[in-house]
Amino acid sequence: MLQTTHLQYHYGQRAFTFPPLQCSAGEVLLITGPSGSGKTTLLHLLAGLLLPDAGEIRIDDTVINNLPVAQMDRFRGRHIGIVYQQSHFMAALTVRDNLLLAARLARQPAASKQVAVLARALGIHQLLRQYPARLSQGEQQRVSIARALLPAPPLILADEPTASLDDDNCMAVARLLQQQARQQQAALVIVTHDNRLKALFHQQTAMPEPQAGLAALPL
Numbered sequence: 001m002l003q004t005t006h007l008q009y010h011y012g013q014r015a016f017t018f019p020p021l022q023c024s025a026g027e028v029l030l031i032t033g034p035s036g037s038g039k040t041t042l043l044h045l046l047a048g049l050l051l052p053d054a055g056e057i058r059i060d061d062t063v064i065n066n067l068p069v070a071q072m073d074r075f076r077g078r079h080i081g082i083v084y085q086q087s088h089f090m091a092a093l094t095v096r097d098n099l100l101l102a103a104r105l106a107r108q109p110a111a112s113k114q115v116a117v118l119a120r121a122l123g124i125h126q127l128l129r130q131y132p133a134r135l136s137q138g139e140q141q142r143v144s145i146a147r148a149l150l151p152a153p154p155l156i157l158a159d160e161p162t163a164s165l166d167d168d169n170c171m172a173v174a175r176l177l178q179q180q181a182r183q184q185q186a187a188l189v190i191v192t193h194d195n196r197l198k199a200l201f202h203q204q205t206a207m208p209e210p211q212a213g214l215a216a217l218p219l
């Protein structure tokens with residue numbers, strides 16, 4: 001479903017070479033590595049939010065790094081659900097309306113019933129009428145996960161989805177993500193340094209140490 005080869009990216013003189021990735025429908029792939037090794041950068045490349053300097057990202061039959069920006073935006077809306085490390089919501093909308101809006105923007109309008117089922121599974125049902133600013137970090141993280149899952153995308157990208165969660169919620173979220181991936185036959189890629197997740201998911205790709213990923217660029 002997801003396949004990458006020879007991916008490279010740089011910020012200024014700092015260059016990253018990424019290991020090849022493969023994640024099939026219904027599977028979970030964990031990308032692990034120390035802080036600063038480029039995990040979030042890789043996730044943003046997979047989401048088409050950054051353009052690689054070299055290499056290929058294939059999602060089903062589409063090589064996404066060849067897509068013009070507007071087409072990439074449409075493709076992302078329909079095929080990719082993203083759980084960002086920092087959640088951003090529409091402050092003037094309730095949690096429920098944030099979720100419904102995200103599904104509509106992804107052209108997968110969701111019914112209130114679907115929102116309720118997912119919210120119950122994530123333990124945020126009682127928060128649906130709240131405004132996002134009133135939620136704790138962990139609650140926002142779970143709303144962010146619901147927002148990514150609601151349109152049932154075939155590829156789910158999650159950046160440290162359990163970072164703010166206690167052990168019980170971490171396990172609940174991990175189970176739900178895995179269950180959704182299986183049910184929806186979605187490929188799920190999780191970027192993390194959470195050891196609790198490393199113990200649960202066995203398909204893992206490690207990023208090289210930051211120094212090993214560096215390469216001098218020609219000036």
Ligand SMILES: Nc1ncnc2c1ncn2[C@@H]1O[C@H](COP(=O)(O)OP(=O)(O)OP(=O)(O)O)[C@@H](O)[C@H]1O
Nearest residue numbers: 011012014033034035036037038039040041042193
């Ligand atoms: N927009 C940017 N401009 C310049 N450097 C950047 C930019 N974004 C990230 N970097 C640098 O690239 C490196 C990799 O960042 P990235 O966020 O991908 O790492 P990470 O492995 O996800 O780290 P963490 O686990 O701490 O979130 C870091 O050293 C960071 O400072």
